[in-house]
Amino acid sequence: IEKGDLLNFLLKSQSLSLESQVADGMAYLETHNSIHRDLAARNVLVGEGYVCKIADFGLARVIKEPVYVSDDKKIPYKWTAPEAIGHGRYSSKSDVWSFGILLYEIVTCGAIPYPGVRNCDVYDLVTRDNYRMPSPSNCPEVIYNIMRSCWRAEPEDRPTFKILRHELDIYQGN
Structure with missing residues (x-):
């Protein structure tokens, strides 16, 4: 297998x-x-054996409070939670929003989220x-429901990553 980032991998193959x-x-x-x-x-x-590793920690932060406030202007709009874009409020729940977008990327084999929508309009x-992307074609309903749970308007209503992992394990029969 050719190694590299997940986006390029998805463009060449299906999710495993x-x-x-x-x-x-x-x-x-x-x-x-x-x-x-x-x-x-x-x-x-x-990497080898389809092992995934999260990379590019350039924007990562260790937080002492439940929310990290930032006025960063370089924001990947289509992947970023609304509270982070609008108010600079980042938390693990804003990462959960991004995970929902990443699921969209996986299911669509690397499609850009919010097709046809400009970054500045997202x-x-x-x-x-209150727009949410529709279910991609051939997306299992359970995966789309997980995406939607990641995109809940209120951060506290979104699941934790521990819960997401558990839901994905159930879906995959683990």
Whole structure:
């Protein structure tokens, strides 16, 4: 297998339950009060034996409070939770939002989220119009339901990575 980032891997092949590995890695960060702030397929490496590793910790932070406040202007809008875009409020729950987008990338074999929507329009679409991407074709209903749970408007209503990992394990029969 050619090794590289998950986005390029997805463009060449189908998902092999990689999402559970990513959820597991993010659960580890969550238990260590760390946030990634740029979780996306492009920042997950796939190695020998299809082992996934979360990478690119350039925006990552260890947090002492439940929420990290930042005024960063370089934001990957289509992957970032609305509270992070609108108010600079990052938490493990904003990483959960990004994980839902990463699931979309996996299911669509690397498609760009919010197709046809400009980066600058995503925030208004999600907050003002309460828009959520529709289920991709051939997406199992249970996976789409997990995505939707990641995209709940209120951060405290989103699942933890531990819960996400458990739900994915049940779906995969582990």
